[in-house]
Amino acid sequence: MTLSLYLPIDELNSHKPNPDLAADYLELTAFFSRKHQAFTKDLINASEIGAEDDYADVEDEFCNRDEIVSGALARILGRQQALGPSYPFNLDEGGDLLLFSEDELTLGQTAYLLCLILSHLKSVSAILNGSIVYPNANEIRQLRQYFQYFATAGLAAEVGGQAWSFGHPRPDHSGFLDKLEKIWGVLKDGTVDPDPASPSQPKDDQIDIFAWRSHRDGLPGFLLAGAQVATGDNWREKSIRSHLTDVFWKRWFGRQPVSQMVCYHIIPFARPDVDFRDDVLTLGNILHRLRLPYRVEQAVALKDSGVQIEAFDHLSAAKEWITNYRHRAYAETAAVSGLNG
Template identity: 25%
Template sequence: MADWLELLAITSAAGQVSISTLKSQLRRTSDDRTSAKELDADADDSGEPEVTDRAADDLEERVVDELSLRVQTVGSAYPFELVVNGKLGESQILRRKPTWNEAQTGELFYTFCLLDSCMREDLVKVPKAEQDFVQRIGNIFQICSCIAVGGYTEAQVVSFGFPRATGDGFLPALQAAWLRYGSYTVRQDIPHGFDAKLKDGGVDIIAWRPFDDGHAATFLMFVQVASGLDWKDKPVANDVKAIKQWFVDGVFEHFMPAICIPFPLWFDLDEPPKDASGKKLPFKDGILRRFAVRESAFGVIFDRGRIAQSSARVLGAPGGPRAGVDGVDRIGEVAAWVDEVMASLAEKRAAA
């Protein structure tokens, strides 16, 4: 619901949407009085109109809490602001910021992730004639993820995911990455048992923070970039163990796994969240628990807000974008995709 309101705000001609739009939407879709029960499993749905009204008020309150959390945690990289409309008393408005598509603030990356999520969740219907938008998401999100990893780690970042901008196959790409790293030797041939047409081996980004001496024993991160809803099936740690077989004369032992996703990590959190005994928890406690639980499988997690914030650190660095981060020179591709999608949505709105 929060994503839906953000989508309305960012695509509307006025650049804003009233949170009370949720109530209107709920009433239009709840003639049979079932929506209230679906929204709150403990609701006493007696079929009276006021039940739906209570559900609508509850939904609005929870969505405002969610939007307020995004304002707080994403900070200056959040492309919206939540304001009170004085003309309507205490009614709240979600308003698009003038800088909503600026890369240096990180807002462009949040906007891309929002549009990606809306397509994945069918909040934005993409007709067959425009499937190119969806097909390009993986490459665009790879750019966003590389920049975010670089901003968070202050590391050298190699874009390793397939298809690569360089057009290299797996073996030459792996050799190039470790030549750039400066230590360890990659085999000259494909190890027995591996597919000769291996694409990226489940690893999309390799990042490390070098010391001045250029030697090994550094911070080393391997990242899976997952732009779709199947991200839970993509922890990267086991894929890295397989890649170790491509080295000779010694290889790294320790590394940090990570994953990049375009959704808020808690987007599928049950409401209200519950502990192991079934006791209800405050929603924020459920979010805290979700991060702690997911860490065990994925390591460092870059979700939508973290990607937006971390990207801004690279692009807003003193002296301009920091060198050594693959993808920094391809920000224009992110902006172009967002502009094209926004133009298509505006065209459809005008025709409706």
């Protein structure tokens, strides 16, 4: 018995087709396959289910399915180019077979697979919903926490410097003000001194990560980034651009920093190229599935050089979880097959 994933064909046949969805279907099929592979025809076969009455004629049907396949392959090739060795799949020369890497996963590849799974929770996509490998509630919470840690490493590499995981719950279990004071004890630009009207029980005040790159003179005017990490379907509604510039400093600092904080939005999703400009316009700089894994690979070298990246030691646990999750698919598929046999 094979693992059954669902391809939402209506989203591929819409006026605005989603080739990323088809590419993700192939990747997930290869990821869960015992043979580490997915054939292009898997996508064609999946598109035939439930779509037999959606076409005006046979010619229209074949053209549409060819477009689904060609669109998926184009996105996969784009991912290979953007991510290099942090992309855990390879496409054969003929474009007929997608192969999942059989080697031990790197942290960048782990970040990609974590993004891929988070992109197909049922609030976002139907591909995994109802399958025997759909994560349970506790696993979903853990996956989102892991993503926070990978996002911290990715932002550290993005700015080329130290990063803190500030989002609640914090890995060191510190309180909001204690953590803020600790960070600014390093940055030394501004003074933490909450306004009397500021919230009395803040969790993270919408900022999940701080990262900076210092100058040797120790003076202000350095590269500083603040990021919101969003993994749910409402990620577009979580912009912190105006909050960073108009609210955060005034709430928590008596002497406000003069270094300008660059706004980042970090998400696990693959975004269409045509929509990306507007994403950046409304949300700030974005690290998404085609950027974050590459930055995570760079963070490994950054950490090895002595740069402090909070929660970096948790990334190996995420790699172990991803490996066990894939193997669990084998065991559960075999168990179901035995029951049916």
